[in-house]
Amino acid sequence: MAARRRPRSAVPRRVATLSVHTSPLDQPGAGDAGGMNVYVVEVSRRLAERGIAVDVFTRATSSDLPPVVEMSPGVTVRHVSAGPFEGLGKEELPAQLCAFTAAVLREEAQHEPGHYDVVHSHYWLSGQVGWLARDRWSVPLIHTAHTLAKVKNAALATGDRPEPRARVIGEEQVVAEADRLVANTDDEAHQLVEHYGADLRRTLVVPPGVDLDRFTPGDRTAARHRLGIADDAVVLLFVGRIQPLKAPDLLLEAAARMLADDPALRDRLQVHVVGAPSGTGLQAPRQLEQLAAELGIADLVRFLPPVHAERLAEHYRAADVAVVPSHNESFGLVALEAQACGTPVVAAAVGGLRTAVRDGVSGVLVEGRDPADYAAAIRAVLARRELLSAGARRHAASFSWERTVDSLVAAYTAAAEEMAMASQGPAPGTLLRPAWALGGVRALGA
Ligand code: UDP
Numbered sequence: 001m002a003a004r005r006r007p008r009s010a011v012p013r014r015v016a017t018l019s020v021h022t023s024p025l026d027q028p029g030a031g032d033a034g035g036m037n038v039y040v041v042e043v044s045r046r047l048a049e050r051g052i053a054v055d056v057f058t059r060a061t062s063s064d065l066p067p068v069v070e071m072s073p074g075v076t077v078r079h080v081s082a083g084p085f086e087g088l089g090k091e092e093l094p095a096q097l098c099a100f101t102a103a104v105l106r107e108e109a110q111h112e113p114g115h116y117d118v119v120h121s122h123y124w125l126s127g128q129v130g131w132l133a134r135d136r137w138s139v140p141l142i143h144t145a146h147t148l149a150k151v152k153n154a155a156l157a158t159g160d161r162p163e164p165r166a167r168v169i170g171e172e173q174v175v176a177e178a179d180r181l182v183a184n185t186d187d188e189a190h191q192l193v194e195h196y197g198a199d200l201r202r203t204l205v206v207p208p209g210v211d212l213d214r215f216t217p218g219d220r221t222a223a224r225h226r227l228g229i230a231d232d233a234v235v236l237l238f239v240g241r242i243q244p245l246k247a248p249d250l251l252l253e254a255a256a257r258m259l260a261d262d263p264a265l266r267d268r269l270q271v272h273v274v275g276a277p278s279g280t281g282l283q284a285p286r287q288l289e290q291l292a293a294e295l296g297i298a299d300l301v302r303f304l305p306p307v308h309a310e311r312l313a314e315h316y317r318a319a320d321v322a323v324v325p326s327h328n329e330s331f332g333l334v335a336l337e338a339q340a341c342g343t344p345v346v347a348a349a350v351g352g353l354r355t356a357v358r359d360g361v362s363g364v365l366v367e368g369r370d371p372a373d374y375a376a377a378i379r380a381v382l383a384r385r386e387l388l389s390a391g392a393r394r395h396a397a398s399f400s401w402e403r404t405v406d407s408l409v410a411a412y413t414a415a416a417e418e419m420a421m422a423s424q425g426p427a428p429g430t431l432l433r434p435a436w437a438l439g440g441v442r443a444l445g446a
Pocket of ligand 1: 027028029030033034035036038239240241274275305306307308309312331332333334335337
């Protein structure tokens with residue numbers, strides 16, 4: 001079917017955001033809900049504040065969900081019926097993409113042609129839907145991968161299943177089709193280019209942000225009192241979905257090592273794990289509880305269910321160190337949030353964590369996966385906590401969702417201009433303005 005066209009201005013007025021497998025209304029920290037959900041919420045809200053309306057399409061996972069929910073002014077969540085509401089795993093969703101796409105196209109067809117100016121897809125499943133929507137609506141497709149199968153498979157945790165070939169192929173297709181690929185870091189952009197053959201000129205580095213009004217240093221003593229933590233406790237904090245990739249087990253092993261080296265710590269050391277299980281493998285907290293018992297530290301470990309951001313900020317403030325020992329992270333928002341609260345981070349020297357944490361300034365990056373190295377890094381941070389806390393606050397302050405949105409709007413606009421010019425054919429002597437020449441959007445390696 002021929003695409004419908006209309007003359008359009010390059011600055012978008014309405015964005016179709018696709019988030020097939022997880023809803024921005026879900027509580028992050030469990031199941032499929034994590035950093036991507038936070039990203040979609042923060043970006044959508046700010047786009048709407050700038051007068052750019054956002055419709056977020058996500059799969060309905062319960063019959064109780066209303067078809068349309070206003071998440072915040074100007075941001076509408078549209079629940080799409082695609083497959084059974086419950087009991088469908090993420091790995092089964094590729095079979096529902098046709099139903100999902102049909103529903104998105106039907107929704108748009110109820111409006112005047114040109115209802116959406118841009119499609120922004122999150123994760124490869126949404127990229128597949130966005131690809132068709134882009135062709136049908138003649139609008140640019142902006143894609144953010146969030147994670148990449150080839151990268152994940154190269155750093156698999158024990159007990160984690162490799163991502164299937166179908167996903168790799170699906171990602172390659174989206175990379176080839178998208179008008180802009182948004183990477184969180186230079187590292188991710190290089191991965192897109194090297195492993196997926198992404199076009200350098202269409203690959204942009206747009207760092208995510210952190211809400212500096214919500215994640216503030218605050219009063220550590222008061223936070224501890226509110227959470228029932230003793231003033232002299234040494235608190236090591238893990239926040240996130242409990243899954244092999246995130247490796248909370250490594251933190252427990254490091255804590256046990258710290259106790260073996262310094263038995264006097266036993267009265268004060270605490271490990272707090274905030275989050276709930278996700279995916280396959282480490283079906284914690286039960287397995288983690290078992291590990292803690294085997295390591296003889298069961299009495300020191302507290303498992304806490306996922307909490308809202310306000311409460312989470314209290315946990316960050318109350319902690320001495322946040323530990324992010326992931327096998328891989330495309331960014332690692334938790335690390336940034338902890339630093340914004342003035343808590344230094346010990347993190348794996350992998351992926352986006354190398355950007356999210358400034359080694360020796362806002363925390364310590366650890367090469368390899370030896371618990372003894374993590375124990376040493378935690379001790380080093382504890383010894384210089386005040387200095388690193390100041391560094392952490394400074395580092396976090398260099399990120400902001402406003403800047404993320406500046407760059408995204410510039411990318412939307414540049415892609416729309418390019419599409420408009422391509423459809424008209426360039427005027428004699430006209431040079432196409434490359435996306436990387438726009439302010440706020442850095443090209444790979446620039
Ligand atoms: N999170 C939350 N409550 C919790 C645990 C986590 O709101 O109890 C949020 C956290 O604030 C962060 C996100 O979940 O923004 C996790 O993002 P991250 O990039 O660290 O990891 P991902 O889930 O994307 O792998």
